[in-house]
Amino acid sequence: MSVFTPLARPELETFLAPYGLGRLLDFQGIAAGSENTNFFISLEQGEFVLTLVERGPVAEMPFFIELLDVLHDADLPVPYALRTTDGVALRTLAGKPALLQPRLAGKHIKDANAQHCAQVGELLGHLHLATQGEKVLERKTDRGLDWMLSEGAQLISHLNDTQQHLLQDALTEIEAQKADILALPRANVHADLFRDNAMFEGTHLTGLIDFYNACSGPMLYDVAIALNDWCSDADGMIDAPRARALLGAYAGLRPFTAKEAELWPTMLRVACVRFWLSRLIAAESFAGQDVLIHDPAEFEHRLAQRQQVAVHLPFAL
Template sequence: MSVFTLLERAELEAFVAPYGLGRLLDFQGIAAGTENSNFFVSLEAGEYVLTLVERGQRADLPFVVELLQRLHAAGLPVPYGVATRSGECLRELADKPALLQPRLAGKHIEQPNAHHCAEVGSWLARMHLCTQAQPLERRSDRGLDWMLSEGPLQALQLDGEALELLRASLAEVAQAQAAVLALPRANLHADLFRDNVLFDGPHLSGVIDFYNACCGPMLYDVAITLNDWCSTASGSLDLSRARALLAAYASLRPFHPAEAERWPCMLRIACLRFWLSRLIAARQPTALGVQVKDPDEFRQRLLQRQQVHLPLPLAL
């Protein structure tokens, strides 16, 4: 179970008291996620999720709170921060930043179909549209500069075809960096994987885990999302799912010609980002039961993206 910080009932009871949501009935750790500790919390007033932030700069957390409030105000199903009676959303518990949020209905989809992908594409376009005009500024700590600095360190641990693939990918990032950063920008979820989306029946009912959110090229967010939702077990793209996601997105936020030009490269960059972060996680000591995802999954996807036969829909 991916809970890095264990909680005692008494300390959680003291933490929830200022919210005025009634007695603590029950709580349990959530066996998902790789970076933060999450708990389902049952209070007399309802069901909530408590997150203890384990990674990243504490100074960045007000950005997450403000972004969630903006998305909630725009009608997107997100777990906005609950405030105490004195108006505090972001607090501390067990010496970690802590955020209490409403628990959203629904469950994760393990085997998405074209309908699920279209729902995700629509949600992502809505997020980008409501932040594009005035995005909240936050630089990703897993951006292009990070890839170019971290990549050579990880190359020391690789050999053969994996090493050559990494070297070629880093060279592409260096060559494309300026053009990529010039693409249209907004706030990004930057981690819109299947385990961060909830469906209640056929409808998307919630998107969670905004702790990697940042400001950057919208196309990067699309590529990250599509690489997870539309990949087969071999790492290749399921074209029917991918076209459904892109069409739904483009019906709300049409793609720019410059984005179409950089699309194949962006799919590879998005694969590289998660290959590197998983390589790092796999080599770090972890607590018993903490989930570590297989880096080879994204190495295989990166291999499959060397040739991309999926153009962006520029006109519908």
């Protein structure tokens, strides 16, 4: 399980007291999640989630807090950092940046259908509309195109011949298309909108969590990341009905541009490379430890399948 930093009741009680939310009734480490430490926290005044941020520089925390405030103010179903009675959002616990957030209702969907995908597309559209253009809060991702090129170049020798060929072709494409990709329309992007970062009650999307990869960047990248997870079958092929549902709902709010339509197949491959590499790195660094490791091969297969992309963006000339 991924509780990188275990906590004892007394230190939690001391940490929670300044929120003025009553006594600590119960707490439980959350096994799901692979990057941060999370606890479900029951206080007299409600249910909360405590996150200790394990990855990334502390200097980035004000960005995440501000972005979640903006999205919460735009009525999107996202958590946000609660303030202590003195107005402090970002705190420290066990030497790590720590945030207390409301616990959102719902659970993760494993088998997504077209209705789920349409809601994901719609929420992504709202997220981008709330932050696009001049409204964008700038944060450069630490896992962007340059990261892919340098990590990919380092990791490639660890792979077999077929994998090397697949990755090298993708890296060459990223290098060639970099300028065009970075010139696409921008907003704040979640950059990790997988099924395990969305909560549903039935087919109703109740929450989007885990914004710790959020940054400013091309909106199309966010769409590609979400589609690769929500609309892939077991072999990594795109499931057309689910993909059309997600893209149609998104485009109903923010129509795609001609340049986005042109770069769509490339962007789907870029989004595969991003997670193939981060999973390969995690598998190497956490090997043998009691940490949730996602299978890198899933994205190798998806990247292989994305050499041909039959589902185009709904774009009218």
